[in-house]
Amino acid sequence: MTGKREKQLKRATLEMSLKPFKSLEQTAVDEVCAEALRQWKPLLDIAESASMLLWISDGSEILTWNGRETDSFEWAKYIGFANEEYFSHIQDRDNPRIARLYTANPPDMTYGDLKRIVASFKRIADERFGIRLEVGATFDAGPEFAYSDFKYKAHPEINRAELGGRYVALKADYTVVCTWSKLKQDCSSYAAYPDGIPEGTPFGEFFGKQCASFLPALGFDYIWFSNGFALSYFPWTYLGANYDGTNIPLADHAELSANVLSFWDLFKRECPDYRVEIRGTNFGTGMDLAKDCIPMLQLYEKNYLEYPAPNSPWGALNFDFGLEMTGYMSRIAELPGETFPYRFYPNDPWFWQNPWFDLYDREAHDIYCPLSVARVNESGETESPGVIEILTIDTEKGELVEEGPAEIVPHIRRALKDRPDEPGLLTWLYPFRELHHAAASPNDRSGMIFFHDWFVRNAINEGLPLNTVVGTDVFFSMKEEAVGKLRDTILFVATGWLEGEQAEAVANYVRRGGQVLLYGAVRDANLLELLRLQSAPPLEGEFEYRLSGRADGLEQEDTRASKLRHYGLIGDGGLSERLAGGADAHTALVCEVRQGEEDRAFALSRSLPEWNGGRAGWVRGSLPFEPSGITHLPVRQAAEWSDASIAVRSVLEHFGYTIMQSKYDQSSASALLFVKRHDNAFFFVGCKKDTSVSFRLRFPDGEPVITGQTAVIGHGCAAYALDRTFHEECRVFAEQIGPSQVSCREMSAMPTRRKQSVRQLAVSGLADAVLTVYPPLAALEADLVELRAEHTDGEPIPFERKGNKIVARSVSGSVSITW
Known part of the structure; x- marks a missing residue:
């Protein structure tokens, strides 16, 4: 790409399967490469560099690589679920969701063919478009993308996770590769093990050595770890080794986090020269810490990653964009490198959905909403993503549908043109380091950590305009001039981690004229004094819920929930805050709850004249989740129980912002609203x-x-x-x-x-x-x-x-x- 104007992006990444290559004749390969790049050139034009991430198989082509380019390999030439016996929803052989060939006669693919495709992409990009192109390989831990004899016949032991002297699992059928597993002896020849795999070889060592041979031999520049691989053994559910939906904690944090880290240490020891990029799980940093003790802080500090994981594409499937936004902000609060990615999901090369045309219905909300997100740096300036990733540019039939990029790219370019250049209404002060320390502390804080992110997910889904984040490492290192750039935003801060000097710093920020909205249990003396609260015996269970602030309008008023059910295990303990002293003209009680003769403050706002315009708001918060079995997402309590995250918008009114919604009844899904500057x-x-x-x-x-x-x-x-x-x-x-x-x-x-x-x-x-x-x-x-x-x-x-x-x-x- 040429041109004197400064590029908007560091890199643009296109992702594609091998399905468009229905012929392996060189002219046909070149034509596919050229067409793929031509369609997306308006996106590539605004980036300093480009990459093509190839979805080849499920990564088993790396595991079975023996160094011979003439050998064929199993590739992802199917539509539907491969290895169908590992999916409980497929009970019979006639199920239409079982994998079938995407075309009548898919080509037989050799490693030499793959090498030619990689080289062709680079050559065509350079010669025809003047683009410097990298090509990435992929590895997925699950069974769905392609049939794998290595994972499920030769070495099924790699799909079992040992923890605390026993094997852990949530489902008997669906399993993924466990990164701390060890391989049994295998006499077959592999590129890194020509005499076979010795008994007890750690998977991380084996995989690292195989990648160190495979990647350079075939011309790849980096590798992508898909769908939570190398992070979680339970990437698809909000449950994990440390939380089963009823009990938390279950695991030894030191053991579990060390197991995860051991894979990375071994892999990077054996394959040190290739960049690793990650998709991450479907969840946020705190969520992952609470359920699976994922040591992301250590991965950053060891320089194992250049970019954090991007936003999850799961919102296209479940419309849980609050989860997507929460997870995204939690990942970018602190960075391992200089910038961060955004990923958009227009097509799916494995299954039936092509979200731009069906699930999104050609609506660009999953472009504009995530791209309204900004992180604040140490200078007080906002940063937007420097990498755009497109998952994927081809459909399950191997089509390159030109209407897709023609419609999508203008939205991306407009969102980037209007990118935030100062913080939004609210800025989440995210304790990336502090949550990791809390997870590792002798006094287990898993419940607080779980609450920290999930409450924000609920609040965003209920219309909270939160789309700016600043990490605590960044915030507490800011100079006065940089802090001054936050004067027009409200800091949104959890209280669970906030104590000692940091709590005092936040309280002083308010007293000097800053605006802060706190959420969670208040235990620190500085914060209790700031909010005019006192501690009382903690309560949980059922409460009357009284919101005195303005609420969303309901046409069917009789459907409005007036009760709260609070579980202390996942709600940062019981409800223990009460107002201290009598009436106070400077303190407004926005919400309270009552259980029998006992009442507890639940939301308030406070501002004293000597604070020079400073204001502190607070919402105690609760999670409306029921203890449940194995599900992908938490199970919402019945409609009669309130989602207390709505109270945050009621407190915002005391900061001058009325952001209310009018709905038919309580069950009407709230709209998502963000405000960027x-x-x-x-x-x-x-x-x-x-x-x-x-x-x-x-x-x-x-x-x-x-x-x-x-x-x-x-x-x-x-x-x-x-x-x-x-x-x-x-x-x-x-x-x-x-x-x-x-x-x-x-x-x-x-x-x-x-x-x-x-x-x-x-x-x-x-x-x-x-x-x-x-x-x-x-x-x-x-x-x-x-x-x-x-x-x-x-x-x-x-x-x-x-x-x-x-x-x-x-x-x-x-x-x-x-x-």
């Missing part, structure tokens, strides 16, 4: 599973007047329906007493008597309003912003600049805003 504008980003849900919005500057939208302003909150997927800019807010229908339209950038404009917004319908506008900072600094009555040649409307915004008073009718 770009070029001084606010962008409302999100999606709706239930399109009947609408919003009621108010910000500290008044009611938002979204560009291209109309709303009734003057009732206290502006009501908006918004689309199923939305990515809407807002630069205008209005505050007025009498209601009127107000709209904001994009107009032609007409010149004024002072300047040649580059943009014009027309706002109409105002009635004696206080109008607040957030123009681009460059235009504001250059004094290029004009407000005129009716049109660009109308009477000037006086305004006052206040920091990064301008404010005009007593404005009625129509206004032309130009810069």
Whole structure:
């Protein structure tokens, strides 16, 4: 790729199976390579480099590699579940989900053919497109992608996980490769073991040596560990070796984390020269720590990874985008290298779904929502992903469907163009290091760690606008100037890990004018004093739930849940907080719970005059999960029990943000809403599973007047329906007493008597309003912003600049805003 303009990305990665290569004639191979790259060139053009990640088989082609390029290997030439006996949902041989050939006569694939394909991609990329292309190999631990004699016949022992002197499992049928397993003796010849595998060879050593031979011999540049491989033996469920849905902890943390780390030590010892990239599990850092004691901190510190795992693609299948966003932010809070990836899931080369065309229904919410995420660095600046990965560019039939990239790439490019350049409304202070230390502490904190991430997942699914994260290592090393860049965001901080000097630092941040919203059990004396709370005996079980703050509107009011069921095991202990002392004009109790004669504070907001505008909010939080058997995701309690994460949005109102939703009844799925900042504008980003849900919005500057939208302003909150997927800019807010229908339209950038404009917004319908506008900072600094009555040649409307915004008073009718 050439060009003098700075590229938006460090790298763009395309992922593809071998299915498009229906002929292995060299001209046919070249044509497939060229077509794949041509279709996605608009994405490749904005990256400094590119890579092609090849989904060859399930990784067994590496395990069985013996150094002979003339040998054939089993490849992923199927649609459906291979090794079907390992899936309990497939009970008979006639089940249509059993793997079948994707085409009548798939080619026989040799290692030499694979080497030619790798070389062809690199050559075509260079000669025809001027692109520097890497090619990556893949390894998947599971049974579904391709039939594997090595995994399930020759060496089934690698699919068993020994822990604490016994084998652990959640299902009798479905198993994956256990990275700390040891191989039995095998007299067959392998590239790294020409005389056979000795008895008791650690899998990590064997796999590392095989990769050290396979990767350079066939021209690969790196390897990708798929679907939680090398991290968890239970990558597909929220349960694990340390939590079975009923009991936690179950495992010895030191043993389990050492087992995981032992694979990496052995693998990197035997294969030190090749980069490893990971897909990760479907869960967040804290979730993985709580269930499987995954030592991600050590993997970072040992420089075993250059990038964290990307966002999980699971949301396309289950619409659990709160889980995707939570996991994503938890992974990027601290980085092992310089940047982080984002991954999009348009096609599936193994199964029947091609999400862009079916599950997403050509809606781009899984582009705009994850790409609204930003991490904050030590300078207080926001960072967006520097790597974009596309899983995959071909379908289960081996098709390269041109409509896909033609429709998808413009959304990606727009999301990158409008990437966040300052923190959003809320910034999650993520204790990446502290959670690892808590997991390893003698006093087990697994329940606190479990609660830490899962509560946030629930809150996001219930509409919490959280899409910015800063790690504690970063935050506590920031200089004063960098901390000052967080003045317009609310720090969202769990209390479970917050104690001692760190708790004091957060309390002092509030007292110096900062805004913090805490969640979880409060035990530290500094925080108890800050929030005016005192400790009482912990309670769990069933409670009356009383929310005094504003709540979502329900058309069927009688469906509103008014009870809470709290399990201390996964809820950071029992409910033990009460207000200290009598009435206090500076403390607002937003929610409380009652059990018999006992009451507990559940949510509050507090701000003292001497805090110079600082405010502390708090929500105790609880998880509405039932103890259950083996499931992929937690089982929600019955509808009569509240999801207490909704209370976070009620507390936000005390910070000046009303973000409420109107629904048919309690069971209506909440819309996801995120607010990112770009070029001084606010962008409302999100999606709706239930399109009947609408919003009621108010910000500290008044009611938002979204560009291209109309709303009734003057009732206290502006009501908006918004689309199923939305990515809407807002630069205008209005505050007025009498209601009127107000709209904001994009107009032609007409010149004024002072300047040649580059943009014009027309706002109409105002009635004696206080109008607040957030123009681009460059235009504001250059004094290029004009407000005129009716049109660009109308009477000037006086305004006052206040920091990064301008404010005009007593404005009625129509206004032309130009810069």
